[in-house]
Amino acid sequence: MQVSKRADLVPTTPIRLMYRVYKYILPEVRLELDRLRVVAERIPDPELRTQALASMNSKQFHCEGGGVYAAANLGARHLLIPLIVSLQTISDYLDNLCDRSTSLDEDDFRLLHQSMLDAVDPDARPRDYYALRAERDDGGYLHELVSTCQKCVKSLPSYEKVQAHVIELVGLYRDLQVYKHIVRERREPQLLGWWKPYRDRFPNLQWNEFAAATGSTLGMFMLFVAASDEELTEEAAIAIYRAYFPHVCGLHIMLDYLIDQEEDRIGGDLNFCNYYADQSALVDRIGDIVHWARKDVLTLPHWRFHRMIIEGLLALYLSDPKVREQPDVKRVSRKLMRGSPLTRLFFWGNSVWIRMQQSSHR
Template identity: 75%
Template sequence: MQLSALARQMPQSPIQLMYRVYKYVLPEVRAELARLRAIAMQIPDEELRTQALASMTSKQFHCEGGGIYAAANLSRRDILVPLIVALQTISDYLDNLCDRSTSLDADDFRLLHQSMLDAVDPDAPLRDYYALRAEREDGGYLHELVRTCQASIRQLPSYAAVQPYVTELVGLYCDLQVHKHIVKHERVPALMTWWEGHRSRVPHLKWNEFAAATGSTLGMFMLFLAASDEACGTHDALRIRNHYFPHICGLHIMLDYLIDQEEDRVGGDLNFCFYYTDQNELFERIGGIVEQAREDADRLPAPRFHRMVIEGLIALYLSDPKVRNQQDVKRVSKRLMRKSPLTRLFFWGNSVVIRLRQA
């Protein structure tokens, strides 16, 4: 792989990574979120405004976590931070809109998520993404998010090399969001039919694990990072895609669903952790994905950085306060944390500190 110059810039130790996160990434991510929040506060439609603001409040840590990839190339963070924050904010905003939607229309969800596909295509025209729903007046908020992504992408020197794989991952993400938000009794059948079209590529995964992998933005962010290096070629991009998807991406979202089980039961939302026979199988399957993710990380340039991403994911999610109030989740968490490497414990402590600073 030719990303040697970029690989040399990537942090090689947890201390170096977290120094960059505290000094550069968190302040700049939060400044960009503050800019977007000011725009969101002016959204005329009350429901759209509520969901836009809620997504930035309750899911701020998604943008902060994604900012890790900007920490890997500080010289391009002025491009990477706005891009990562804007794309993640589109994802979180639309997820909120669809979760609490007044509509169950697949065409509506598809059109809303066209904004993500347009955001990663620097030449795509803006559209009326709300055309199929009642709530439509957002004061240009979603267009601003799309434009921010497109403007950043135009500054990435090797974006042409990664664009096909970014588009593929965004397309899978959009498919997932459509299938998981339609009429409840149709969701699982739709997801399983969709999986049948892809299972030959990932025969070792269950349908819910494949779906989880498509719900992650980490592969997209890593491809953005790669595109910030002039040396990145198509082969490099394909290798990143193959080693992030499905295992690193799948681990990300399975952990997210693991800690959200109770609130999803209460809200009647689909949760991919509900489709195992018991907690033992859940632990075994997530544990297996952890090992496969580590193997994939070791096949990439700067494997220490990607290993830190994996350990950081486990620490971030399993240190979440939600874990303490769910006995089954607490037991699975303890088993996953058993014999944790020092790196994971280091990130556990930092996750707690960052949450306390937000409180």
């Protein structure tokens, strides 16, 4: 596989990565979020405005975590950070709209998420994504997010090499968001039917683990970074797609669901961690996915960077304050952290520090 001449620019140690995160990534992600927050505050419809602002306030760490990928190519961060922040913000905003929706209409959810597919297609024409719901006037907020993404992907020098893979991942993401938010009694049957064509392709995964993998944006973000390299080959793009989906992506969302179990129980939301015989089986399966993810990224040229992403995911989610509030999740977290490498402990400490800094600035 062809290795980029910029190989020496990809951080391979935790200290170098976090230096870039503190100096460049976090400040620039927050500036981009501040820009979008101004647009969100002007949304005429009160429900859309509430959900847009709530998604940014409660899920800021999603954008900050995604922004870490821009540390792999600082020279392209002027494209990567707005792109990652805008696509992640669409994801978080629509998740809020669907979770607390006044609608349970499959067609409504599918049309809303068409915005994500349009965002990664530079030639797509934005449309009325709210046409099938009561709340419709967002003052151009969703179109602004879509337009920002389109401008950025259009400027990535090798986007044509990754576009098909990105569209596949976004399409799977949309399917998941539709099926997990429809009327409760239809959710599992629809998800199981959707899973069947993929079962033989990913025989080591259970249906809920595959579904979790489709809910991650990390594969999309890494493909954006790859597309910022004008020397990217189609072979390298395929390798990245395969290294990230399904195991790195699956680990990401299984951890997200792990810490959200109580919140989802109260809200009546589907949670993919609830499909195991007991907490011990859950720990074993997440441990398996960690093992597969770490093995998969060894196929990539800058595998140390991707290993740091995996350790960072574990540290970020297992250090979340939600863990302490849920005794079962706390026990699972302790088991997963047992025997952690120094890299994971380093990222754990940094995750705690970043959250403390965020709290002090609110």
